[in-house]
Amino acid sequence: MNMENRTGQDPILEVKNINSFYGKAHILHDLSLEMERGTVAVLLGRNGVGKSTTLKSIMGIVTPKSGEITFKGQTITGMPPYKICSLGLGYVPEDRRIFTGLTVMENLEVGRRPPREGFEPWTPERLFELFPNLGNMKNRLGGQLSGGEQQMLTIARTLMGNPELIILDEPSEGLAPVIVEQLGETITRLKKEGVSILLAEQNLNFARAICDRVFIVDHGHVCFDDAICNLTEEVCELHLAV
Amino acid sequence: MGFYIVQFLTGLSDAASLFLVAAGLSLIFGVSRIVNMAHGSFYMLGAYIAYFIIAALPHTALSFWGGILLATLAVGVIGVIVEIFLLRRLYQSWELFLLMATFAVLLVIQDLARWAFGPEDLMGPMAPGLEGSINIFGALMPVYDLVLIIAAPVVLLALWLLLTKTRWGILVRAATEDREMLAALGVNQKWLFTSVFFIGSLLAGLGGAIQLPKGGADLLMDMNVIAAAFVIVVVGGMGSIPGALLAAIIIGELGSFGVLFLPQSTLVMMFLVMAVVLVIRPYGLMGKPETEGGAGESFESILRPAPRKLRIIGLILLAIIILFPAFAGKYQMTLFGEIAMFALACMSLYFMMGPGGMVSFGHAAFFGGGAYAAALLVHHAHTPMELALFLAPIAMGLLALIIGWFCVRLSGVYLAMLTLAFAQICWSIVFQWSGFTGGDDGILGIWPAKWASNEVVFYYLTMLISIGGILLLRHLLFTPFGYTMRACRDSRLRADSIGINVTRHQWFSFAVAGVFAGLAGGIYVFSKGSVFPDEMSIPRSFDILLSVLLGGIESITGPIVGSTAFIWLEDKISNLDFWRLILGCIYIVLVLAFPQGIGGFFGTKFGHFFANESEKTDGIT
Numbered sequence: 036m037n038m039e040n041r042t043g044q045d046p047i048l049e050v051k052n053i054n055s056f057y058g059k060a061h062i063l064h065d066l067s068l069e070m071e072r073g074t075v076a077v078l079l080g081r082n083g084v085g086k087s088t089t090l091k092s093i094m095g096i097v098t099p100k101s102g103e104i105t106f107k108g109q110t111i112t113g114m115p116p117y118k119i120c121s122l123g124l125g126y127v128p129e130d131r132r133i134f135t136g137l138t139v140m141e142n143l144e145v146g147r148r149p150p151r152e153g154f155e156p157w158t159p160e161r162l163f164e165l166f167p168n169l170g171n172m173k174n175r176l177g178g179q180l181s182g183g184e185q186q187m188l189t190i191a192r193t194l195m196g197n198p199e200l201i202i203l204d205e206p207s208e209g210l211a212p213v214i215v216e217q218l219g220e221t222i223t224r225l226k227k228e229g230v231s232i233l234l235a236e237q238n239l240n241f242a243r244a245i246c247d248r249v250f251i252v253d254h255g256h257v258c259f260d261d262a263i264c265n266l267t268e269e270v271c272e273l274h275l276a277v
Numbered sequence: 278m279g280f281y282i283v284q285f286l287t288g289l290s291d292a293a294s295l296f297l298v299a300a301g302l303s304l305i306f307g308v309s310r311i312v313n314m315a316h317g318s319f320y321m322l323g324a325y326i327a328y329f330i331i332a333a334l335p336h337t338a339l340s341f342w343g344g345i346l347l348a349t350l351a352v353g354v355i356g357v358i359v360e361i362f363l364l365r366r367l368y369q370s371w372e373l374f375l376l377m378a379t380f381a382v383l384l385v386i387q388d389l390a391r392w393a394f395g396p397e398d399l400m401g402p403m404a405p406g407l408e409g410s411i412n413i414f415g416a417l418m419p420v421y422d423l424v425l426i427i428a429a430p431v432v433l434l435a436l437w438l439l440l441t442k443t444r445w446g447i448l449v450r451a452a453t454e455d456r457e458m459l460a461a462l463g464v465n466q467k468w469l470f471t472s473v474f475f476i477g478s479l480l481a482g483l484g485g486a487i488q489l490p491k492g493g494a495d496l497l498m499d500m501n502v503i504a505a506a507f508v509i510v511v512v513g514g515m516g517s518i519p520g521a522l523l524a525a526i527i528i529g530e531l532g533s534f535g536v537l538f539l540p541q542s543t544l545v546m547m548f549l550v551m552a553v554v555l556v557i558r559p560y561g562l563m564g565k566p567e568t569e570g571g572a573g574e575s576f577e578s579i580l581r582p583a584p585r586k587l588r589i590i591g592l593i594l595l596a597i598i599i600l601f602p603a604f605a606g607k608y609q610m611t612l613f614g615e616i617a618m619f620a621l622a623c624m625s626l627y628f629m630m631g632p633g634g635m636v637s638f639g640h641a642a643f644f645g646g647g648a649y650a651a652a653l654l655v656h657h658a659h660t661p662m663e664l665a666l667f668l669a670p671i672a673m674g675l676l677a678l679i680i681g682w683f684c685v686r687l688s689g690v691y692l693a694m695l696t697l698a699f700a701q702i703c704w705s706i707v708f709q710w711s712g713f714t715g716g717d718d719g720i721l722g723i724w725p726a727k728w729a730s731n732e733v734v735f736y737y738l739t740m741l742i743s744i745g746g747i748l749l750l751r752h753l754l755f756t757p758f759g760y761t762m763r764a765c766r767d768s769r770l771r772a773d774s775i776g777i778n779v780t781r782h783q784w785f786s787f788a789v790a791g792v793f794a795g796l797a798g799g800i801y802v803f804s805k806g807s808v809f810p811d812e813m814s815i816p817r818s819f820d821i822l823l824s825v826l827l828g829g830i831e832s833i834t835g836p837i838v839g840s841t842a843f844i845w846l847e848d849k850i851s852n853l854d855f856w857r858l859i860l861g862c863i864y865i866v867l868v869l870a871f872p873q874g875i876g877g878f879f880g881t882k883f884g885h886f887f888a889n890e891s892e893k894t895d896g897i898t
């Protein structure tokens with residue numbers, strides 16, 4: 036693992052040697068990663084290598100059997116998801132999980148949390164600037180939105196919690212190319228607002244366009260960890276080719 | 278003309294308090310997935326508490342309505358106490374354990390109410406200022422009933438405002454859809470659940486309190502209203518409040534007009550409506566298909582043949598059973614025999630519930646049905662015992678084919694509720710058709726054939742049938758039929774795509790369970806000498822269900838351990854004065870101490886001792 040000197044930086048999230056299981060299946064093997072405040076990092080990897088499980092472990096939806104996760108220097112391993120969320124971690128799940136019987140406005144209301152010091156609080160109005168489409172369908176039910184609109188709504192819903200770090204699980208999956216492009220712009224914009232972002236992806240080009248740092252996951256641990264510009268074709272060939 | 282209008286309005290006023298109860302039940306189920314058996318008890322408490330508060334105050338309008346309000350709030354607080362001290366500890370365990378816990382609360386409240394409020398039925402006080410009646414085309418309509426009619430839409434409106442206009446309501450609706458996501462968005466659901474339980478119990482209390490001037494208070498209210506409330510929630514659609522109102526009106530009117538035209542079948546009617554609605558609209562009139570997995574998804578352990586050491590223990594047990602008459606008295610033999618018969622009934626429920634993934638709340642239909650089938654054959658046709666014992670399970674297999682045909686179309690709680698409805702229909706037929714079945718008086722004088730009348734011979738016969746039946750069911754689980762059954766439970770879709778007709782296979786599994794429950798009932802009636810409608814009633818179904826849960830659903834030993842514990846316990850406490858209270862407390866302790874069931878607990882605790890080399894234990898000889 037790449038352990039070059041990074042002192043003087045401000046790590047927002049540190050994952051140290053976690054081991055997570057689904058029932059009896061051992062998914063994560065001593066997985067570690069560390070990301071800096073204000074950056075965009077990506078977990079790359081083939082299907083089933085443990086990307087989603089890593090994100091769920093961070094969020095507390097899966098509790099690691101061993102290892103430690105710290106967020107802003109505070110240990111969060113073993114905390115229930117709602118507490119982890121209240122510390123400033125926002126989660127956008129893979130399958131979006133919009134509340135289909137609630138309107139767009141109500142979905143946003145569910146995500147609302149008190150403002151966080153040092154950040155301008157998100158309001159529906161501010162979010163509709165970011166996602167103009169949603170602003171035109173405030174009273175539409177979540178179940179009546181298209182896939183792209185639902186993806187925007189999940190991100191908006193998570194932002195309502197004023198998170199300092201957002202983790203997104205394969206946000207580009209199943210979206211039309213033009214929507215993926217918009218999504219990239221949104222993420223870049225959020226980074227400018229000072230929000231840190233960690234995403235899991237399979238779409239390499241999308242990741243290259245928006246990320247600063249890359250972790251390649253294979254067999255439940257991180258096998259490559261570097262700045263995205265150092266992600267060479269050989270590395271991709273070695274770890275990502277099917 | 279006026280008479281029919283009054284009858285219609287009476288139906289509506291009955292619907293009002295039913296709606297309040299059902300709305301609370303529906304709200305609680307929607308958010309926390311608890312099938313709250315104690316909900317009827319909250320309704321009963323509402324009526325009693327209101328009665329005593331109003332009786333203690335001077336008779337004015339203020340004290341009347343104040344008393345109702347106070348009683349309503351008190352019941353809400355009781356609900357919160359139950360939630361915080363009992364249910365909250367169980368949210369991580371299986372949904373049916375929550376059901377068991379609420380059933381225990383029902384038992385406890387039943388005896389506490391008898392102790393605190395006395396056994397007499399109480400006449401409710403009249404509402405000051407609303408005592409009179411008005412004349413509608415020549416027929417009299419009590420004014421208070423008209424007030425009740427207004428109550429339902431008012432409460433519906435209030436609930437609607439609460440659920441759509443407040444943050445609390447939005448969170449409640451979100452929780453109904455996806456609790457895990459809600460937690461990931463930072464919502465602490467602990468207090469959300471508690472608050473929902475408060476509102477739900479409060480509605481039940483209000484329902485009980487406002488019907489006081491009309492129906493009074495008695496100790497049977499809890500059971501009567503819980504059955505009706507379940508029917509309403511299921512007919513209206515789980516979690517749908519407007520659906521509950523619609524269904525309450527249907528059931529209220531049905532009761533009101535049913536009495537006029539078919540007084541003999543009032544009990545059957547309600548459940549018949551439910552059966553018809555569920556067949557046409559499996560998720561109720563205004564419900565949505567269940568998205569969360571049905572009961573089948575919580576089974577994580579794999580069923581394996583028993584390891585060597587457990588088989589040896591089984592053989593030792595068998596030897597004890599065979600030698601038992603040599604050193605035991607008549608009483609012990611009867612008790613042992615009863616345990617064995619009950620174990621067979623439990624095993625048949627386990628068969629459809631564990632490996633089959635179909636939970637039944639009405640298994641007594643087949644157990645008691647088998648008993649009645651045998652008894653009726655002997656009573657009306659003088660059938661010999663041997664033939665009756667052969668025909669009773671066949672009859673129950675046929676009954677199970679009929680009932681199962683409807684039930685297997687559904688899954689999860691809906692399936693379970695439909696089994697309850699059918700069981701209740703069977704019970705009502707037996708109860709109300711007294712010319713044929715003896716009604717409440719039952720059928721007496723059903724004794725074994727001469728050669729089997731000796732208690733030792735009968736003991737061996739009982740054991741042969743019961744243990745034989747249990748072993749046969751166990752054998753079935755390890756045949757292709759049993760593997761297919763588990764495949765259907767684990768993934769309907771995958772089973773479907775490898776060419777299994779899932780519905781048909783479940784239908785047959787259902788029938789097999791019916792056959793063996795019928796067999797258990799058949800031998801049971803000969804050991805008791807008589808049969809009463811109680812053997813088919815809801816409490817009987819819950820005896821069987823709770824025994825299976827008690828033993829643990831994860832292994833074949835579970836139902837045997839559970840039924841042994843249950844019969845032994847029943848034998849010890851059923852003569853005591855407040856046995857329901859004791860039984861309820863025991864259930865509560867067991868549920869809290871063994872969230873996996875007794876059998877499951879020993880499985881994890883001592884599994885390593887029994888395990889073959891590297892395997893874990895999961896079964897019996």
